[in-house]
Amino acid sequence: MNKIINTLREKKFIPLDRFINIALYDKKFGYYMKKNPFGKKGDFITAPLISNLFSEMIAVWCVAFWEHLGKPNKILLVELGPGDGTLCKDLIKTFKKFKDFYNSLEINLFEISNKLKKIQKIKINSKKVKWIKKIEEINYGPVIFFGNEFFDALPIKQIYKKKNNFFEKYVALTTNEKNIKFLHKKANNNLIKCIKDLNLISIGDTIEYPLEALKFLKQISKKINKFDGGLLTIDYGYTLKKNQNTLQAVKKHNYLDIFFKPGHSDITSHINFKLFSKSLSEDNLAVKKITTQSEFLKKVGILKRADILSKKMTFKEKANMFYRLKRLIDPKEMGDRFKVIFAQKKGKIFSLGF
Numbered sequence: 001m002n003k004i005i006n007t008l009r010e011k012k013f014i015p016l017d018r019f020i021n022i023a024l025y026d027k028k029f030g031y032y033m034k035k036n037p038f039g040k041k042g043d044f045i046t047a048p049l050i051s052n053l054f055s056e057m058i059a060v061w062c063v064a065f066w067e068h069l070g071k072p073n074k075i076l077l078v079e080l081g082p083g084d085g086t087l088c089k090d091l092i093k094t095f096k097k098f099k100d101f102y103n104s105l106e107i108n109l110f111e112i113s114n115k116l117k118k119i120q121k122i123k124i125n126s127k128k129v130k131w132i133k134k135i136e137e138i139n140y141g142p143v144i145f146f147g148n149e150f151f152d153a154l155p156i157k158q159i160y161k162k163k164n165n166f167f168e169k170y171v172a173l174t175t176n177e178k179n180i181k182f183l184h185k186k187a188n189n190n191l192i193k194c195i196k197d198l199n200l201i202s203i204g205d206t207i208e209y210p211l212e213a214l215k216f217l218k219q220i221s222k223k224i225n226k227f228d229g230g231l232l233t234i235d236y237g238y239t240l241k242k243n244q245n246t247l248q249a250v251k252k253h254n255y256l257d258i259f260f261k262p263g264h265s266d267i268t269s270h271i272n273f274k275l276f277s278k279s280l281s282e283d284n285l286a287v288k289k290i291t292t293q294s295e296f297l298k299k300v301g302i303l304k305r306a307d308i309l310s311k312k313m314t315f316k317e318k319a320n321m322f323y324r325l326k327r328l329i330d331p332k333e334m335g336d337r338f339k340v341i342f343a344q345k346k347g348k349i350f351s352l353g354f
Helices: 002-011 016-025 052-068 086-095 099-104 114-123 189-197 211-227 273-282 293-300 302-310 315-329 331-337
Strands: 013-015 075-080 105-110 129-132 143-148 157-162 165-173 180-186 206-209 229-238 248-251 254-256 266-268 285-287 338-345
Touching (some): 002 180, 016 165, 052 086, 052 099, 052 143, 052 315, 075 086, 157 189, 189 206, 211 229, 211 285, 293 315, 293 331, 293 338, 331 338
Parallel strands (some): 075 105, 075 143
Antiparallel strands (some): 157 165, 157 206
């Protein structure tokens, strides 16, 4: 909190995306830089922690995509934001069952938090894995980029629309300088041009502009176009063209005010998947349709795999596995709220899961 208060005392106000960046990624103060937020004892739980069936399906998908690429003797898998390392650990376990793929494989974990990197290194003991801090470090391919709940944690700008006027959302101190509040300042022409060019203006008064996410998509597209491969990403988000305020903070599995102890809670926003699709297409990638996590996992074979595993299980083990599976694919749980998008180099048609 002190870092943000001090910054605001000095600057008077900062744009929302700068506030989120400090709250989450400041080297000393940032939420992701100083704690492990994952799991039951943390602040939220992700799909790989719910069931290793999720990781198995991602592994199967990666092997199938490698086969589709002609089984190159080198394949690079880049996991974007590897969390506590659970997914990577489980992927390696499954990959070992596919000997030719495993022999061709190298893994890069894109992680900027030294704290999380330490946690990942304890969990993942493999010579196949190295850590990177920049997408630019990738210098060969084909490359498979995979992200699960990566893009939702990147800073966004918010623009408030009132009639034909646009105001950028800023953050400032209250009069007593003890609390934080929102402030609307007239948006500059460059920002207005950007949101118009991206066709972000529609019904609703809060426009979300995921500037950081779009920069990452550009960098990733460049690597795929150069080295071949694809991007598969899963996140909660929407496909409807409607302006909405999706900013939220989470602590101990509960939602709270984003100004309540920033630096101690996660701040996320929902992904505008139509915008992602547009951006990737404009960067010359072929984008498969946007689907739901439920449909994707079923098409890759999660139900068949659960059925095979259940035959060797006790009643209690079976009940536990299917309860976890339900959390992943039930439309009322993660099944429909989470969407999946896949982009690949043009001229390649791979559609497993879609």
